[in-house]
Amino acid sequence: MEANLDGVFLRKVWKRLRDSAVPIVDSKTYSQADLIAEQLSRSIDQHLFLPSTIHGYLGIQKGGGVTRFLPILRGEDIGVYYYLCYRLAPRILVRQRGVYGAWHMKPEMDQESEDNAAAYGQEYGFNPFSSYWWLKEWRQFNDLISAMIADRAIGNYVVSTDIANFYDSIEIPRLISRIRKIASSEADTVEALNAFLSSWNRRHVGYMPSTKGIPQEIISDASRILSHFYLQEFDGEFARYCDLNGLTYARWSDDFLIFGGSKQKLESAVHHASRLLRDLGLNLNASKTNYTSKRALKRFRALPMLSAISDNDIKAVNRELKKVKREIANGDNLRLDTVFRALIGFLSKNAAARSSTNIAFIHDVAEQNRDLLHSLNNTQMLRYIQLMDKSLDAFDSLRSDICRADFGGPKASYLHMMRRYRSQLATIGMTQRMADRAISQIESRSADSDVIQEFCVPLVRQQYTK
Numbered sequence: 001m002e003a004n005l006d007g008v009f010l011r012k013v014w015k016r017l018r019d020s021a022v023p024i025v026d027s028k029t030y031s032q033a034d035l036i037a038e039q040l041s042r043s044i045d046q047h048l049f050l051p052s053t054i055h056g057y058l059g060i061q062k063g064g065g066v067t068r069f070l071p072i073l074r075g076e077d078i079g080v081y082y083y084l085c086y087r088l089a090p091r092i093l094v095r096q097r098g099v100y101g102a103w104h105m106k107p108e109m110d111q112e113s114e115d116n117a118a119a120y121g122q123e124y125g126f127n128p129f130s131s132y133w134w135l136k137e138w139r140q141f142n143d144l145i146s147a148m149i150a151d152r153a154i155g156n157y158v159v160s161t162d163i164a165n166f167y168d169s170i171e172i173p174r175l176i177s178r179i180r181k182i183a184s185s186e187a188d189t190v191e192a193l194n195a196f197l198s199s200w201n202r203r204h205v206g207y208m209p210s211t212k213g214i215p216q217e218i219i220s221d222a223s224r225i226l227s228h229f230y231l232q233e234f235d236g237e238f239a240r241y242c243d244l245n246g247l248t249y250a251r252w253s254d255d256f257l258i259f260g261g262s263k264q265k266l267e268s269a270v271h272h273a274s275r276l277l278r279d280l281g282l283n284l285n286a287s288k289t290n291y292t293s294k295r296a297l298k299r300f301r302a303l304p305m306l307s308a309i310s311d312n313d314i315k316a317v318n319r320e321l322k323k324v325k326r327e328i329a330n331g332d333n334l335r336l337d338t339v340f341r342a343l344i345g346f347l348s349k350n351a352a353a354r355s356s357t358n359i360a361f362i363h364d365v366a367e368q369n370r371d372l373l374h375s376l377n378n379t380q381m382l383r384y385i386q387l388m389d390k391s392l393d394a395f396d397s398l399r400s401d402i403c404r405a406d407f408g409g410p411k412a413s414y415l416h417m418m419r420r421y422r423s424q425l426a427t428i429g430m431t432q433r434m435a436d437r438a439i440s441q442i443e444s445r446s447a448d449s450d451v452i453q454e455f456c457v458p459l460v461r462q463q464y465t466k
Contacts, residue, residue, distance in 0.1 A: 003188075005040055006041075007033040010036065015030075020218055020219070022058060025075040044188075054074065054200070055073070059407035067406070077196070080192075081196055081217075086222070087189050092183055093232070100137055100144075101228055101253040114132050116349055118380070119344060141250070142301070142303060142306050145250065145257065155246070155262070158257060158297050159292075161270065162254050164285040169282050175229075201213065234277065300333055300335060302334055302339045305317065309342050312346075318355075359388070373401060378421070382424060396438075415439070419463055
């Protein structure tokens with residue numbers, strides 16, 4: 001193999017990093033992409049490339065006080081990682097029935113389409129190359145689930161579960177061995193990937209080569225390719241089992257849904273899945289394994305609401321929102337976070353839907369579930385602020401709220417919002433003095449985060465001093 005990492009590809013990756021919540025690639029480095037790409041290609045060809053130690057970690061909330069720490073890799077290392085994964089992707093990935101997760105690389109759409117899609121985002125802690133295509137696939141998955149629920153030929157019971165600590169549990173030798181068998185013509189690429197995965201986490205494990213765990217880094221597209229491939233053989237085997245036993249299987253990333261005619265059959269299926277996953281060094285998450293009816297799943301996932309939003313049907317959204325409110329009042333279990341984020345995207349796009357009742361719902365949910373605000377990306381934070389009647393008060397209260405949080409992710413997203421949407425914030429009345437105060441407060445509350453201090457604060461401060 002002769003490495004052909006070029007400046008065009010490296011700039012594509014670096015542009016995403018430069019525009020992310022943690023802008024680790026500055027303008028000077030970006031301008032040297034052609035030269036650096038040539039140097040990296042040479043180091044790969046000469047078997048000299050090894051990733052440097054990471055910059056640090058960015059903590060994001062998972063719920064209940066649990067924090068996930070995203071490793072912030074160096075720009076050159078992420079460039080090489082993406083080059084290796086995307087060189088291998090067309091050789092190792094196979095599209096399978098019922099399996100989704102937005103793991104295919106797609107070109108970005110225009111900025112307005114990307115921003116509108118980002119406002120609907122449902123996964124926190126990543127910045128995919130294209131929010132538009134991620135949203136498109138997420139909606140296709142929801143449409144599939146809705147069709148399965150409506151299909152009377154599919155059993156009335158369903159179990160949902162996921163893989164415990166998925167990315168951290170992927171066994172690197174097993175992953176590399178499987179890639180070697182399929183991509184035998186890319187031997188050098190596979191060995192370079194093995195070297196990367198074995199040593200990217202030296203800051204944590206020292207010089208001992210890592211045998212487990214792939215990086216859940218801030219873009220996440222490359223690791224989604226590898227994680228999807230790691231389950232590919234399982235998908236085929238388990239789908240055949242389901243077909244033979246009258247069951248229906250669907251997967252989004254590491255989240256599984258299995259439909260069947262009885263709880264007993266589903267329990268047997270979960271046992272079989274556990275045995276297959278055991279051979280991969282993986283385990284299902286017992287605390288997230290839930291058996292229910294199709295009707296309850298439909299309500300829990302708020303599928304009618306999401307369908308109305310996807311169809312851009314204001315009347316249907318208003319009708320479904322009334323049902324959601326009743327379910328909340330009754331104490332029913334539903335994905336309020338999904339509804340909250342999707343509704344922010346919908347209302348920001350449709351002025352005619354911004355009734356006082358709908359805005360009040362967003363306000364009340366935020367007031368009663370402040371943790372939801374911590375999970376918003378930069379675009380969602382802006383859209384939330386713009387939707388509020390007193391936008392400047394929302395700007396201030398959101399900042400004060402996230403500054404009380406222990407983890408750095410929301411602070412990085414807030415600074416990202418300020419950096420990305422300066423003109424929109426000025427439109428709602430944010431002054432230079434307000435901006436300076438906001439930056440200083442977040443800086444003072446992020447003393448324990450090298451990542452925010454080194455990358456997030458300086459760039460936004462530089463922008464507001466121009």
